Amino acid sequence: MKHTLTDLLTDAVRTALTELYGADAQNQEITLQTTRREFEGEFTVVTFPLTRLAKKKPDVIARELGEYLKGNVSEVADFNVIKGFLNLVVADAYWKDFVLAAPQSGDFGQAPANGEKVIVEFASPNTNKPLHLGHIRNILLGWSTSQLLQKAGYDVKNVQIINDRGIAICKSMLAWQKFSDGATPASTGSKPDHFVGEYYVLFETKFREEYLAWQQSEEGKTFFKKSAKEGLSAEKFFASYKPKYFNEYSKLGAEAKEMLLDWEAGDAQVVALWKKMNGWVYEGFAATYTALGVHFDKLYYESNTYKLGKDMVELGIEKNVFRTRDDGSVYADLTDAKLSEKTLMRGDGTSIYITQDLGTARLRYDDFGATRMIYVVGDEQNHHFATLFELLKRLEEPYAKGLYHLSYGMVDLPTGRMKSREGTVVDADDLIKEVIHEAGLASADRAATEGLSPQEQREIVRQIGMAALKFHIIKVGPQKRMIFDPKESVDMQGQTGPYVQNAYVRTQAVWRKAGSDVDVSTAADYVDLAAAERDLASKLYAFPELVKLAAETYDPSLIAMYCYDLAKGLHKFWHDHSILSAETPAAVAFRLQLCRAVGHTLKGGMNLLGIDVPPRM
RNA sequence: GGGCCCAUAGCUCAGUGGAUAGAGCACCUGAUUUCUAAUCUGGCGGUCGCAGGUUCGAGACCUGCUGGGCUCACCA
Numbered sequence: 001m002k003h004t005l006t007d008l009l010t011d012a013v014r015t016a017l018t019e020l021y022g023a024d025a026q027n028q029e030i031t032l033q034t035t036r037r038e039f040e041g042e043f044t045v046v047t048f049p050l051t052r053l054a055k056k057k058p059d060v061i062a063r064e065l066g067e068y069l070k071g072n073v074s075e076v077a078d079f080n081v082i083k084g085f086l087n088l089v090v091a092d093a094y095w096k097d098f099v100l101a102a103p104q105s106g107d108f109g110q111a112p113a114n115g116e117k118v119i120v121e122f123a124s125p126n127t128n129k130p131l132h133l134g135h136i137r138n139i140l141l142g143w144s145t146s147q148l149l150q151k152a153g154y155d156v157k158n159v160q161i162i163n164d165r166g167i168a169i170c171k172s173m174l175a176w177q178k179f180s181d182g183a184t185p186a187s188t189g190s191k192p193d194h195f196v197g198e199y200y201v202l203f204e205t206k207f208r209e210e211y212l213a214w215q216q217s218e219e220g221k222t223f224f225k226k227s228a229k230e231g232l233s234a235e236k237f238f239a240s241y242k243p244k245y246f247n248e249y250s251k252l253g254a255e256a257k258e259m260l261l262d263w264e265a266g267d268a269q270v271v272a273l274w275k276k277m278n279g280w281v282y283e284g285f286a287a288t289y290t291a292l293g294v295h296f297d298k299l300y301y302e303s304n305t306y307k308l309g310k311d312m313v314e315l316g317i318e319k320n321v322f323r324t325r326d327d328g329s330v331y332a333d334l335t336d337a338k339l340s341e342k343t344l345m346r347g348d349g350t351s352i353y354i355t356q357d358l359g360t361a362r363l364r365y366d367d368f369g370a371t372r373m374i375y376v377v378g379d380e381q382n383h384h385f386a387t388l389f390e391l392l393k394r395l396e397e398p399y400a401k402g403l404y405h406l407s408y409g410m411v412d413l414p415t416g417r418m419k420s421r422e423g424t425v426v427d428a429d430d431l432i433k434e435v436i437h438e439a440g441l442a443s444a445d446r447a448a449t450e451g452l453s454p455q456e457q458r459e460i461v462r463q464i465g466m467a468a469l470k471f472h473i474i475k476v477g478p479q480k481r482m483i484f485d486p487k488e489s490v491d492m493q494g495q496t497g498p499y500v501q502n503a504y505v506r507t508q509a510v511w512r513k514a515g516s517d518v519d520v521s522t523a524a525d526y527v528d529l530a531a532a533e534r535d536l537a538s539k540l541y542a543f544p545e546l547v548k549l550a551a552e553t554y555d556p557s558l559i560a561m562y563c564y565d566l567a568k569g570l571h572k573f574w575h576d577h578s579i580l581s582a583e584t585p586a587a588v589a590f591r592l593q594l595c596r597a598v599g600h601t602l603k604g605g606m607n608l609l610g611i612d613v614p615p616r617m
Numbered sequence: 618g619g620g621c622c623c624a625u626a627g628c629u630c631a632g633u634g635g636a637u638a639g640a641g642c643a644c645c646u647g648a649u650u651u652c653u654a655a656u657c658u659g660g661c662g663g664u665c666g667c668a669g670g671u672u673c674g675a676g677a678c679c680u681g682c683u684g685g686g687c688u689c690a691c692c693a
Binding site: 031033036037038039044046048049051058082083084085126163166167168302325327329330331338339340342343344345346347348350352353378379380381382383384386407409410414442443446447448464472475476477479480481482483484485488491492493494495496498499501502503505506508509510511512513514549557561564565568571572574575576578579580581595616617 | 619620621622623628629630631632633634635636637639640641642648651652653654655656657658673674685686687688689690691692693
């Protein structure tokens with residue numbers, strides 16, 4: 001591995017300290033950071049922490065260090081000192097050589113394969129409803145994390161676990177069976193997952209009607225008088241009683257539960273209906289995944305995995321990690337890890353949610369041999385995953401150290417949280433359609449894509465709209481609960497996806513004009529770089545390290561911020577300098593290649609976010 | 618009640634213990650005979666929730682508090 005510039009500078013500072021002050025600086029922490037924009041230079045050494053070592057004032061140390069580095073390190077062309085900050089100006093020759101080398105390749109920033117396998121789980125929807133805005137955040141996070149890890153050298157597999165069973169899908173099934181008259185997505189022209197979702201909603205509607213009627217019946221009124229606490233309003237009482245009513249009194253509830261039992265018993269008719277309706281949902285999901293540009297290497301279905309985990313429970317008992325209660329139920333005592341006592345198997349021998357997660361983790365390890373598993377799941381399940389990981393650690397699973405819950409905050413609307421009951425849930429397909437529509441309106445009065453076929457133009461509009469949406473979501477750090485304003489998500493100016501795309505398009509436009517057979521061999525003769533060029537060069541230089549950091553911290557928002565920053569640098573450079581009519585042939589040649597380097601990096605960076613860049617826009 | 622997360626400009630968000638805390642949007646303003654103006658320039662805008670502490674240095678680290686969210690099932 002070649003010495004990076006930052007390593008080289010850090011080492012040089014250590015050597016300088018030893019030479020200048022006779023101190024052994026090998027263990028001294030060297031604070032090297034990028035120079036703030038308002039000062040000249042690219043790297044800054046902070047000399048405050050060196051005062052004890054050198055026994056001099058920070059500014060004196062900075063000056064002496066600067067002189068030494070300028071005199072002894074060819075990469076350091078100049079320096080300036082402000083208080084305890086030594087700003088280093090990297091030699092133009094270094095930047096020039098750098099720009100003409102690594103980033104000229106399309107896979108700039110790609111780390112060599114490290115042989116380690118990692119699984120990223122994301123999406124993981126229920127099959128009773130279409131995908132919504134919350135799923136979009138999940139999917140974008142999962143996909144870009146997967147891309148990032150790949151770029152950082154991992155062998156990545158994308159998986160999801162589909163919650164295809166349970167009471168929810170039975171509600172859709174029952175409503176369809178009772179009320180559809182055999183309607184199908186084809187007969188109604190509905191997108192199939194939306195079709196199934198409509199029956200889920202219909203079930204809830206019918207159930208509410210039934211519940212309301214019961215509340216107003218003699219039986220309901222008597223029940224209220226008998227059961228409600230003094231002073232509690234009927235409205236409040238019945239709102240909280242709803243789940244119990246569903247389980248104990250409701251005719252529809254009983255039918256849905258019966259259907260679930262029939263399904264578990266393998267009833268042929270119920271299973272056939274289940275397959276049919278889930279089939280519709282998958283057809284719909286596939287279209288949404290395609291629209292989002294993501295795909296999976298393997299799908300796990302809860303209907304296949306929900307009984308897993310019993311062997312893990314056995315193992316836990318063997319290892320004396322789990323205990324059995326008198327009633328036969330099994331639990332793990334995690335109180336010493338600041339977690340609760342967790343039951344893993346019921347007295348009747350059936351398993352629960354976390355038990356299947358134990359089994360599924362092992363199943364995936366057996367499938368792929370991955371030593372890392374990333375679960376992209378909302379932060380309301382933080383406790384669940386803390387428990388799951390602690391259990392797997394105690395079971396001494398070989399992948400236990402590589403488990404990570406990529407937790408993210410919920411998506412709120414400016415009006416508050418999304419609530420299906422109040423119809424404020426933003427549907428994924430609607431949103432996608434909307435952003436593309438807006439991009440189309442914004443493109444309508446532009447001449448930039450004239451001469452392209454209608455298909456090509458539509459594709460560009462699609463790429464722009466999706467870039468606006470995706471960038472708007474992925475630029476926010478995962479941990480943060482975010483407010484999604486649909487109006488802002490279609491913005492195409494400022495800190496947005498289209499802004500970055502536009503910078504890329506400019507790098508392509510100049511090459512189109514120059515012609516691909518232009519001779520750029522004179523670029524090596526280019527000597528003095530302009531400020532905007534040095535700025536771009538140092539930004540390009542930072543890309544591979546940033547990819548590494550973003551992959552290590554599972555944070556794609558870092559890449560989004562970077563892309564914006566690099567695009568901004570390109571736009572500034574573009575404004576300040578002419579490329580094709582630059583002063584000298586060497587300048588033309590260098591700037592063209594600088595454009596190519598920036599273009600590759602913007603494209604690579606945006607691809608990490610699952611965003612395409614168009615050739616023109 | 619216990620645990621975890623969040624709080625930075627009017628709004629949406631950045632901010633490895635380092636400099637005068639930054640972007641974008643919004644509002645005001647100037648720039649286009651040119652390689653794409655989906656751009657660029659200037660202006661306006663801050664008690665970094667509050668109070669202590671650690672440090673040469675705190676928006677960041679520690680403690681307490683306030684406000685908001687999530688969670689603490691033999692549900693998923």
